[in-house]
Amino acid sequence: MQPSSASNLSTPVLEHSVPPSRPSASDGEARVLAVVDGPGAADYTDTADYVAHTATLRGIVRQRLVTRALVEHLPPAPARLLDIGGGNGVQALEFARRGYHVTVCEPDPHMLAAARRGLANAPESVRRRVELVEGDGRDAVHLVGTGWDATFCHGVIMFVPEPAPLLNVLVELTRPGGIVSVVGKNGPALALRAGLQGRWQDTTALLGDPWPAVTARAATGAGAAGAAGPDRQPAMRVPPGDDPANVAGILTAAGTRSLAWYGIRTFTDHLGDVPPGPDVDAVVDAEWVAGAQDPYRGIARLVHHIHRRIG
Structure with missing residues (x-):
């Protein structure tokens, strides 16, 4: 990555680059930024799509709910925050505006270029509080050191x-x-x-179809009783990064305790690329209340885990 954009800012964004430890789009290999849940169901497939997604109602709901949850648990500014896989810097910019010092560690140079463009329009006082680092989050200990007041990793674990x-x-x-x-x-x-x-076909595939179990039991004379119970096998296995219980368990085993967890996008996830309307504040309020209580948070599209390191 060439840090040439610093010359376009009256106050440069702190930035440095290291060789990425995994291929990026600049290596000539397509980088898929979303897991598809059925044909044509990806939220975004490249940097431009992701940047556009952040401006949709769904993107705004996600970012504002994450911010709303974090302000209840973060130490006060000017604490030092590290955003692993921070993308185009939307979250980093929000917390820099709030007085925090934020470092974004992102492997994709195209995403970092988008982050620089966003920062170019920010006030000087905000730009001074943001640092951009090109590199894989799994190498972050060597890239940016330890001892951070808070570490973010939002929308990344589903891609490893x-x-x-x-x-x-x-x-x-x-x-x-x-x-x-x-x-x-x-x-x-x-x-x-x-x-x-x-x-509906994608829905059935994601739920798991009980009918093969019914057929098999009928063929053996066992009948259909309980076919949707223990014998039912889901057609698609939940990847480990998409299993909230697994994610929480790994964090706990690594030396944290859970402070809270929230659901994100219970009511708006299916709306595609609908732009925000004049009622966006009311939408966010409704999603916030739903995402903080059962049963609604349990059916939200995303889960936000907030843990504290205890050792």
Whole structure:
């Protein structure tokens, strides 16, 4: 990455670059930024799509709910925050405005370029509180050091084959008593979006189809009783990074305790790229109340884990 954009700012954004430890879009290999839950169901597939997504109602709901939850648990500004996989810097910019010092560690140079463009329009006092680092979050201990007051990892764990190494690094990066914030997909509830969008084949695949079990039991003379119970096998296994219980368990085993967890996008996830309307504040308020209580948070699209490092 060429840090040439600093010359476009009256106050440069602190920035440095290291060779990424995994391929990025600049290596000539397509980088998929979203897991598809059925044909055509990806939220975004490249940097431009992701930036556009952040301006939709769904994107705004996500970012504002994450911020709203964090302000209840973060130490006061000017604490030092580290955003692993911070993308185009939307969350970093929000907390820099609130007086925090934020470092974004992001492997994709295109995302960092988008972050620089966003920072270019920010006041000088905000730009001075943001640092951009190019690199893989799993290497962050060597890139940015440890002892952070809070470490964020939002919308990243669903894109790694096994979340434990990254989650363990998050805890290592955070000082004892500091906050670890992780947002991931709610795997057990992924069928909800497909159903509300009328994608019935995808819905059945995500839920798991009980009919093969019925057929097998009938063929053996066992009957259909209980076919949707223990014998039912889901057609799609929830990846480890999409299993909220697994994510919470890994964080706890690494030396944290859970402070709270929230659901994100219970009512709005199926709305596609609908832009925000004049009622966006009311939408966010409704989503906030739902995401903080059962049963609504349990069927939300995303789960926000907030833990404290205890050792």
